[in-house]
Amino acid sequence: MxxxxxxxxAGLYEAERxxxxxxxxxxxxxxxxxxxxxxxxxxxxxxxxxxHEDLEAHxxxxxxxxxxxxxxxxxxxxxxxxxxxxxxxxxxxxAGQPFAARLRYTRTWVxxxxxxxxxxxxxxxxADLGL
Numbered sequence: 001m002x003x004x005x006x007x008x009x010a011g012l013y014e015a016e017r018x019x020x021x022x023x024x025x026x027x028x029x030x031x032x033x034x035x036x037x038x039x040x041x042x043x044x045x046x047x048x049x050x051x052h053e054d055l056e057a058h059x060x061x062x063x064x065x066x067x068x069x070x071x072x073x074x075x076x077x078x079x080x081x082x083x084x085x086x087x088x089x090x091x092x093x094x095a096g097q098p099f100a101a102r103l104r105y106t107r108t109w110v111x112x113x114x115x116x117x118x119x120x121x122x123x124x125x126x127a128d129l130g131l
Contacts, residue, residue, distance in 0.1 A: 005077060012075050012082040012109060015116035019107075020086070024068040026058045036110060036117040044103060044123050067091035071102075082109035082116060087126055102126045 015034065022030035032055060039051045049057075057063040072087035084107045091100045108120040 008077045008082070008111060009075055011111070012077055012084065012116050013073075015109065016073065016075070016084045016086060016107070019118065020068055020070060020088070023058075024065050026061065026064060028055050028059045031055055031058060033115075034117060036119045039118050039120065041121045042123070044101070044125050062096075063092070063094050065090060065092040080111040082111065083107065084109065 018030065019034050021027070022034060032051075035051045035054065037051055039054070040048050041054055042048045067090060069089040070086050071089060072085075074083075074085040076083045085104065086107075087102070087104050089100075089102050091098075093099065102125070103123040104126040105121060105123045107118050107122075109116045110119045
């Protein structure tokens with residue numbers, strides 16, 4: 001049985017996987033559980049959105065993620081705070097327009113009541129370094 005730090009890290013890896021699965025599926029119920037009510041997401045264009053706005057984009061299918069491939073993931077846990085930094089290749093539609101992007105996310109998670117939830121997230125374009 002895992003204890004302490006190792007258990008928190010394992011739980012955060014699982015929470016990140018669950019978030020990616022929910023994003024890909026447009027699973028609003030799962031996203032609602034994984035996002036803190038105070039969450040703020042800042043996209044690659046610099047615009048921010050709230051939890052309500054994010055959930056509505058998935059609910060209304062204004063945002064549809066058809067492909068979400070994780071290329072890399074780094075996880076850090078410090079007490080009840082966690083950071084995930086996934087590198088994702090995405091394809092889908094946003095506001096009726098197709099998109100394809102390779103993004104590096106930085107998500108700040110809080111652990112409370114035995115559950116990890118995203119408190120803040122930022123995505124920026126990831127350069128193709130040919131590595």
